[in-house]
Structure formats: structure tokens, C-alpha cells
Amino acid sequence: MKVCLDIFQVQKGWMGTGCTDKGIGALILPHADRAKIKEELECCFSGWEFTQSVLKRGPFDDRDRKELIRDLRSYFEGERKELHYEVDWECCGYTDFQKKALMSTYRIPYGISKTYREVAEDSGHPRAYRAAGGAMNKNRIPLVVP
Secondary structure (H helix, E strand, O other): OEEEEEEEEEOOOOEEEEEEEEEEEEEHHHOOOOOHHHHHHHHHHOOEEOOOOOOOOOOOOOHHHHHHHHHHHHHHHOOOOOOOOEEEHHOOOOOOHHHHHHHHHHHOOOOOOOHHHHHHOOOOOOOOOOHHHHHHOOOOOOOOOO
16 A cells, blocks of 8 residues: 655644545644654554555545645644545554544534544444543544544
8 A cells, every 4th residue: 555755844843644545644743853753654654655646546636635735834824723634544543433433523513522422422332432532542633633
């Protein structure tokens, strides 16, 4: 499987993304050390083939990738409040429940919050609110998946 890694500067430091032709698979929040960002991305996609661009066949292409980077820079400059991009849920190694919980939060509109209990209910497991919180801890796409 192929993934395109991008490391770029934003106002708060270096950050990185890992994208496939299906969407974003990882987003590393700003850090002062560029090498740390690269290391974290390579860890997220251990065993993957790294490419210069994403494949053009899927719903996510190089134009989307460049727009994502531009929007992340705008976000950290305070010009943008929400980010909505396609996510490659399969590349992240989530369990079925984690995927459902994260997809539930992905669908929450900007400015709205939900409790872990509500996320668990939306995921079809109303009593699994601690597991919903655990799924948020495994979120590899912060900002896009709040």
C-alpha cells in the first residue's frame, strides 16, 4: 500500500500528514523538531511504500493534499475554524469500535460537542463510553476528526 508523507511548517512549528488515494490517514500536530514529525509519520505507516504523490484513482488526490496543507496553515494562523477532508479509515489500524466512535465524532458539526456516552450510543454500544474515550486517544487525525 502507498502513502504520501508531507512535512511542512505552520505558525506553531513543523507538522505532517500521511495521505492515501482514499484520504488522510494521519496528521501530526506541530512540533519544533522536523525530524520528530518524520519519525512519527514513518511509525504510523510502518511497512507502507512512501510515494511523492497519492494515486489519482481515489476520492483524494494531490490537489486535495495541497489544499489540506494550505488549510492547516490557515487554521494555525487563526483564519480557519474547521477542516473537512476525506479520511482513509482502513489505513489507521483501528478496531471496528474505534472506527465507529471516530466516525461518529467526524460527523459532529463545528461548534457542537458530545460526551463519550453520546459517542458510544452513536457507535451502537451505549454502555461503552470508556471505550469511546479510549478511541479518541487513538485518533491519528486530530483537527479533521475532533
